[in-house]
Amino acid sequence: MSIIASDVNAILKYSLNAINPYQLLRSALLYQSDNTLCVQGRAYKLRNNVKLIAAGKAVGGMVRAVQDLIGDHVIKGVVSLPLGYTDTFKNRKDLYPLPSPKVNIFEGGKDNLPDEQSLTASRAIYQLADGASIDELIIVLLSGGASTLTSLPISGLSIDNKRFICSSLSQRGASINELNTVRKHVSLLKGGKLVQLCQPAEVLTLILSDVINDPLDIIASGPCYPDSSTGAEFLAILHKYEITSLISRSIIDSILQTSSYRYPPLVSTPQHVIVGNNKLALDGAMEYAIKLGYDGFIWSSKVSGSVVEVASFYAAFILHSVLCIFPHDKIGLKHEAMERCLKVLGISSTEDSITIQSLYESYHEILTSVSSEKVCLLSGGEPVVKVKGDGKGGRNQELSLRVGINLDLIYDNFSCILDGIVNLEKFREFWDLISIEFASVGTDGQDGPTPVAGAKLSQKFMRDNEKYRDFIHSSLSRNDSFTLFSKLGYEQYLIHTELTGTNVMDIHLILISV
Numbered sequence: 001m002s003i004i005a006s007d008v009n010a011i012l013k014y015s016l017n018a019i020n021p022y023q024l025l026r027s028a029l030l031y032q033s034d035n036t037l038c039v040q041g042r043a044y045k046l047r048n049n050v051k052l053i054a055a056g057k058a059v060g061g062m063v064r065a066v067q068d069l070i071g072d073h074v075i076k077g078v079v080s081l082p083l084g085y086t087d088t089f090k091n092r093k094d095l096y097p098l099p100s101p102k103v104n105i106f107e108g109g110k111d112n113l114p115d116e117q118s119l120t121a122s123r124a125i126y127q128l129a130d131g132a133s134i135d136e137l138i139i140v141l142l143s144g145g146a147s148t149l150t151s152l153p154i155s156g157l158s159i160d161n162k163r164f165i166c167s168s169l170s171q172r173g174a175s176i177n178e179l180n181t182v183r184k185h186v187s188l189l190k191g192g193k194l195v196q197l198c199q200p201a202e203v204l205t206l207i208l209s210d211v212i213n214d215p216l217d218i219i220a221s222g223p224c225y226p227d228s229s230t231g232a233e234f235l236a237i238l239h240k241y242e243i244t245s246l247i248s249r250s251i252i253d254s255i256l257q258t259s260s261y262r263y264p265p266l267v268s269t270p271q272h273v274i275v276g277n278n279k280l281a282l283d284g285a286m287e288y289a290i291k292l293g294y295d296g297f298i299w300s301s302k303v304s305g306s307v308v309e310v311a312s313f314y315a316a317f318i319l320h321s322v323l324c325i326f327p328h329d330k331i332g333l334k335h336e337a338m339e340r341c342l343k344v345l346g347i348s349s350t351e352d353s354i355t356i357q358s359l360y361e362s363y364h365e366i367l368t369s370v371s372s373e374k375v376c377l378l379s380g381g382e383p384v385v386k387v388k389g390d391g392k393g394g395r396n397q398e399l400s401l402r403v404g405i406n407l408d409l410i411y412d413n414f415s416c417i418l419d420g421i422v423n424l425e426k427f428r429e430f431w432d433l434i435s436i437e438f439a440s441v442g443t444d445g446q447d448g449p450t451p452v453a454g455a456k457l458s459q460k461f462m463r464d465n466e467k468y469r470d471f472i473h474s475s476l477s478r479n480d481s482f483t484l485f486s487k488l489g490y491e492q493y494l495i496h497t498e499l500t501g502t503n504v505m506d507i508h509l510i511l512i513s514v
């Protein structure tokens, strides 16, 4: 592995340390000797009156932190974890709940989709919440993946039905906002319904965010946050993704009838605290990149939209960054090169796309600072893939693959992109000489239904695999990025972290070293 490729792994590993759920929770909570738990200015009197509800890919460590701090006060708990969590983490003191007869641990949600096992866990959550009394404090711990792990469908809808709705929306490229808007309408625990069940107890919700901008009504489908989405919005999403037929007309009608129902005011307003998010992971990664001698820049923690556009932009941005450090360019024309490059990649105007626009704005700020010979550019978020083929892959692997293909397209079109801007021969030589690495990785360690977290590759990916060009393109058209990278070089291209026990969306990383 080249030095720069091993730097990718080291930087990513470091970023995961920064979002260790156990540490984040310990930092958020203060327990005083008078049995008071203090959280962001609010105090809770503890007297063996705490119930725990936890769901998500990262809550194992969050539960453990609560147990280590105030375990004596916990009288009951239900923890809903993803399938395989116990096998991976049972020996990790910072990532697995302390075994206790008071705390029931469930696993489910194969491939991040509702199933019978997640249904069993969700029923247990329902029961725990339903029996709460006024002197109790219910601590709700949430992280990404919680929607699947709290899937209790409304009456008339089966869990198989619900799985099909979720997988269809996800595969057709619905955003997390759209997906969770639908989930809220078809579930008995989401969209503030869990907090209603918990009444009259006090509710404290601690959240590791895996959604852009940390929206409390969307993360985990907002089980403790009032839902402001309407029945009309729900229906519009079903129509947009052509899945109206997956839900019977009578159920849709009853959802529309009840969606305007406003619950009675809560006895006490629940507190919501975000304990960590994608930005923290990027900060952690940058800290380490700087230690390794890179000039580090965090670009954005809000990358969304289609991977097709995002991949085009990253590739164009790589070219632009290289122009910034290329010693012989005509400085004023780099912007022109960027525009030509985006055109070659099929993006005619940055104004066409909100995603690209937001990246484009921050990119200007960053580029004025790129002058070092060792640059690390970091961003994060969660773009979407419209899965059309029957291949095996994930959005991170597909993003990396598309960046690799785009970098090759740029290389083939150097003459038109760089005409009048640089000496072509010298620039081509420079491009081949320097190390460029792009990586995209899911912080939960699982990219789509594959056993890896993401993929990384260099600017020479296509040329290194010259004889497989057709295979690469056909694999992409089948959304078969995992199979492709496994065949071309599992170790070289795929990033394997195992399940990480945390989850704050994806990290995108560009390393350039002269």
Ligand SMILES: Nc1ncnc2c1ncn2[C@@H]1O[C@H](COP(=O)(O)OP(=O)(O)OP(=O)(O)O)[C@@H](O)[C@H]1O
Pocket (backbone or CB within 6 Å): 057, 111, 112, 144, 145, 146, 170, 171, 173, 210, 384, 385, 386, 387, 390, 391, 392, 393, 394, 395, 398, 442, 444, 446, 447, 448, 449, 478, 479, 480, 481, 503
């Ligand atoms: N073959 C494939 N190629 C590319 N992307 C795929 C493929 N199959 C599924 N995906 C994408 O994987 C995503 C689902 O991945 P995953 O289950 O890791 O969800 P997640 O968003 O990380 O979960 P959560 O937000 O609940 O933590 C969807 O965006 C889907 O489009």
Ligand SMILES: O=C(O)[C@H](O)CO
Pocket (backbone or CB within 6 Å): 143, 144, 145, 146, 147, 148, 176, 180, 210, 211, 218, 219, 220, 221
């Ligand atoms: O579980 C969910 O709803 C997603 O991971 C977003 O939080």
